[in-house]
Amino acid sequence: MHPLLIVFLIFGIPAGVALGWVFLRGSESLRRYILTRIALTLPMVLILISVVFFVLRVMPGDVVSSTLGPKASEAARQNIMEALGLDDPLIVQYFRFLGDVVTFDLGDSFIGARRPIVDELGERLPATLELITPAAILALGSGLLFGTYAAIRRKKPADYSLRLYSVIIYSMPIFWLGLLLRLVFSVWLDWTPIAGRIDVVTNTTLVRTTNLLVVDSILTGNWAALRSVLHHMILPAMTLGLVLSGVFIRLTRINVIETLQEDYVVAARARGIRERVVTYSYALKNAMIPVVTVMGLQVAILLAGAVLTETVFNWPGMGRYLIERISSRDFQAVQSTVAVFALFVAIISLAVDVIYSILDPRVKY
Amino acid sequence: MAQDIESTPDPGQVADWELELQKVGFARRILMARKWYRTDWWFVAISTVMVVGFLIVAAVPQWLAAHDPLEQVGPRLLAPRELPEQEILVVPIGGTIASIADFEPDVRTPVAVAIDTPSSEAARDEAERVTDEIAASGGEGRIRLQIERRETAEEALAAVETGEAVAAVISSKTYEAIAAEFPTLKDSGAVSSAEQDATSFPLGTNQVGQDVLSRLIWGARIAIIIGFSASIASFVIGVPLGLLAGFVGGKIDRVMTLIMDSIYAFPGLILAIAITAVLGPSIFNIIVAIAVLYIPTYYRIVRGQTLQARQALYVEAARSLGAKSKVILTRYIFPNVIPSVAVIFSVNVADAILTGAGLSFLGLGLPLSIPDWGIDLARGQEFIRSAWWLITFPGLAVMSVVLAFTMMGEGLVEIFNPKLRER
Numbered sequence: 001m002h003p004l005l006i007v008f009l010i011f012g013i014p015a016g017v018a019l020g021w022v023f024l025r026g027s028e029s030l031r032r033y034i035l036t037r038i039a040l041t042l043p044m045v046l047i048l049i050s051v052v053f054f055v056l057r058v059m060p061g062d063v064v065s066s067t068l069g070p071k072a073s074e075a076a077r078q079n080i081m082e083a084l085g086l087d088d089p090l091i092v093q094y095f096r097f098l099g100d101v102v103t104f105d106l107g108d109s110f111i112g113a114r115r116p117i118v119d120e121l122g123e124r125l126p127a128t129l130e131l132i133t134p135a136a137i138l139a140l141g142s143g144l145l146f147g148t149y150a151a152i153r154r155k156k157p158a159d160y161s162l163r164l165y166s167v168i169i170y171s172m173p174i175f176w177l178g179l180l181l182r183l184v185f186s187v188w189l190d191w192t193p194i195a196g197r198i199d200v201v202t203n204t205t206l207v208r209t210t211n212l213l214v215v216d217s218i219l220t221g222n223w224a225a226l227r228s229v230l231h232h233m234i235l236p237a238m239t240l241g242l243v244l245s246g247v248f249i250r251l252t253r254i255n256v257i258e259t260l261q262e263d264y265v266v267a268a269r270a271r272g273i274r275e276r277v278v279t280y281s282y283a284l285k286n287a288m289i290p291v292v293t294v295m296g297l298q299v300a301i302l303l304a305g306a307v308l309t310e311t312v313f314n315w316p317g318m319g320r321y322l323i324e325r326i327s328s329r330d331f332q333a334v335q336s337t338v339a340v341f342a343l344f345v346a347i348i349s350l351a352v353d354v355i356y357s358i359l360d361p362r363v364k365y
Numbered sequence: 366m367a368q369d370i371e372s373t374p375d376p377g378q379v380a381d382w383e384l385e386l387q388k389v390g391f392a393r394r395i396l397m398a399r400k401w402y403r404t405d406w407w408f409v410a411i412s413t414v415m416v417v418g419f420l421i422v423a424a425v426p427q428w429l430a431a432h433d434p435l436e437q438v439g440p441r442l443l444a445p446r447e448l449p450e451q452e453i454l455v456v457p458i459g460g461t462i463a464s465i466a467d468f469e470p471d472v473r474t475p476v477a478v479a480i481d482t483p484s485s486e487a488a489r490d491e492a493e494r495v496t497d498e499i500a501a502s503g504g505e506g507r508i509r510l511q512i513e514r515r516e517t518a519e520e521a522l523a524a525v526e527t528g529e530a531v532a533a534v535i536s537s538k539t540y541e542a543i544a545a546e547f548p549t550l551k552d553s554g555a556v557s558s559a560e561q562d563a564t565s566f567p568l569g570t571n572q573v574g575q576d577v578l579s580r581l582i583w584g585a586r587i588a589i590i591i592g593f594s595a596s597i598a599s600f601v602i603g604v605p606l607g608l609l610a611g612f613v614g615g616k617i618d619r620v621m622t623l624i625m626d627s628i629y630a631f632p633g634l635i636l637a638i639a640i641t642a643v644l645g646p647s648i649f650n651i652i653v654a655i656a657v658l659y660i661p662t663y664y665r666i667v668r669g670q671t672l673q674a675r676q677a678l679y680v681e682a683a684r685s686l687g688a689k690s691k692v693i694l695t696r697y698i699f700p701n702v703i704p705s706v707a708v709i710f711s712v713n714v715a716d717a718i719l720t721g722a723g724l725s726f727l728g729l730g731l732p733l734s735i736p737d738w739g740i741d742l743a744r745g746q747e748f749i750r751s752a753w754w755l756i757t758f759p760g761l762a763v764m765s766v767v768l769a770f771t772m773m774g775e776g777l778v779e780i781f782n783p784k785l786r787e788r
Contacts, residue, residue: 176760304634
């Protein structure tokens with residue numbers, strides 16, 4: 001099975017189960033909401049893909065001369081143009097590209113070994129996922145924890161310092177934080193590897209099926225590889241997670257403060273329920289709803305941050321692939337990568353909205 | 366009772382407290398606001414000072430930067446405040462010789478150097494210069510050196526200790542490392558008097574010998590230009606679109622909102638990467654790419670506010686009085702929408718600067734001939750092992766500008782929208 005497909009399945013199955021649950025157990029209005037939401041996702045993906053397609057067509061410097069060199073004969077140029085379908089009218093190319101995206105056959109990359117782009121993305125997307133998943137967990141976890149703490153300690157030094165921390169970390173260019181962490185932990189202290197996903201030597205022993213190296217090494221019981229992978233993952237995931245944690249701390253703090261002033265919290269306190277229970281099971285539970293909503297929008301920031309983090313740590317993910325292919329003017333690969341990004345964002349924000357509608361019964365569309 | 370009636374203000378008369386407030390000057394009033402806004406006041410105050418500082422730096426970098434940001438002005442990769450490496454004269458402590466000018470003319474003076482170093486050349490050059498000076502002042506005689514070559518710097522210094530040579534010429538860094546082994550010798554300063562006033566650079570130099578501080582100062586101009594132009598551009602496009610969509614509603618609204626939401630939900634940097642890749646590197650293009658990203662930000666806020674304002678009583682009243690749609694939009698709704706947009710403008714500038722730095726870090730936004738923080742960071746990361754200052758200071762600069770604008774915006778939000786404050 002294709003690695004890209006496996007990865008989509010790993011993320012798709014839980015989402016499918018959640019959707020199924022909603023359809024079986026949910027109310028009529030909830031079902032209608034989710035159907036509308038899915039119907040709205042398609043035009044969104046279509047708009048993004050179209051924008052990218054037409055924007056890239058006006059790109060200066062064509063791929064033909066960069067593959068063949070400027071002195072190529074007219075006949076050779078014509079051959080390549082025909083082979084790639086570049087001599088067709090723009091509108092034909094456009095619909096062919098849409099067809100490619102639907103059938104998941106994105107053509108071959110123009111440069112290097114001319115491998116199918118789907119295969120190349122099959123290596124790159126898992127790398128990006130393996131970077132953003134621990135980062136998101138770190139950001140969300142620390143955000144909920146410290147955000148609640150700041151809300152309880154409102155207007156105390158702890159609150160002010162956490163607020164200051166979140167503003168500062170938000171203002172940090174993510175690539176700079178990455179460089180600083182690399183400088184301190186890899187160069188000065190020599191605790192972590194300087195770049196990459198896995199040791200070169202260990203890499204040869206690892207059998208890849210999903211290209212999610214953590215999953216692969218656990219499946220094959222290759223503990224040395226797992227160690228190496230986790231060791232390489234620490235700094236990049238920390239960089240991305242820390243930058244996002246600021247946003248989550250602020251969000252959680254504001255929402256917990258708001259819910260702590262709700263009547264039902266006051267009522268719970270009046271009934272003599274312990275403060276800890278009031279905070280965590282009354283206030284935080286309800287404060288989490290808006291935090292989850294924003295999580296969907298944070299995916300965009302997460303992916304943008306991943307592009308920069310991958311560049312700093314030489315992490316072979318989608319972001320670096322995009323940058324590499326832009327510099328070699330391989331626009332078939334560029335538009336495919338952006339299309340996969342768009343699909344990914346659409347699926348996640350769909351999933352977030354579904355979760356939101358389950359969490360918050362008040363949602364109406 | 367009578368008092369109550371007296372204190373009720375006449376419709377045409379101004380209340381006492383207002384008169385009192387008018388007596389207080391503008392500056393005093395701002396200081397008094399500290400009491401009500403407390404920490405947020407300090408946030409705004411400190412960040413405003415920082416913002417003004419950056420604006421000044423961006424306005425007149427040529428007055429503040431000591432060096433041309435694009436020229437090589439010193440040795441390569443000089444650490445902050447480190448003096449460039451010099452050839453120094455090492456002499457016995459208590460001796461009469463302090464420089465080559467003190468050597469006796471017309472006598473071959475033995476000077477020890479280590480082989481394969483530029484030391485002997487430096488010594489000869491200085492000897493020639495002193496000779497010329499003597500001739501120029503009407504004197505006679507030549508400073509003549511007898512260069513004693515030794516295998517290592519240690520051996521050269523040992524030759525001075527044993528008296529085989531009057532002095533040694535070695536590089537300052539080498540001497541620093543081994544000075545402790547030769548307690549009877551001392552550093553008598555740079556061989557050449559021209560080198561003596563060699564300057565150090567407060568933040569060091571980069572891999573091509575440019576002054577890091579001067580590049581930082583000029584980089585502020587680029588960051589401010591990009592941040593402000595991009596934000597103004599998205600403001601100018603996003604606000605009218607939002608007003609229109611919110612006011613007209615219907616199909617136009619739905620289509621525009623769908624497009625804006627798609628752009629908003631997509632990772633902005635990736636879209637900007639695609640746009641700059643198409644347009645090619647230049648300041649104008651990076652501004653266009655960033656402006657596109659932030660149009661939805663303004664659109665969404667203005668549309669939401671317009672939807673609310675459209676149903677407000679004063680709009681209803683204006684409409685029933687026969688006001689035209691255009692008048693309602695420009696005279697009634699627009700002024701009520703503006704404050705919330707003005708507040709996010711500051712945060713938007715910060716975001717735009719951050720995105721601009723990210724783009725040029727990836728090598729996409731700006732041509733290399735422009736002194737920019739993102740470019741400096743990208744080029745500095747190759748020297749992460751040897752030169753920490755190359756990546757530390759440009760990043761610090763980006764962070765403090767972004768921090769200043771964000772803090773100002775956040776503080777203003779709290780002050781203008783105190784819903785969250787006292788409840």
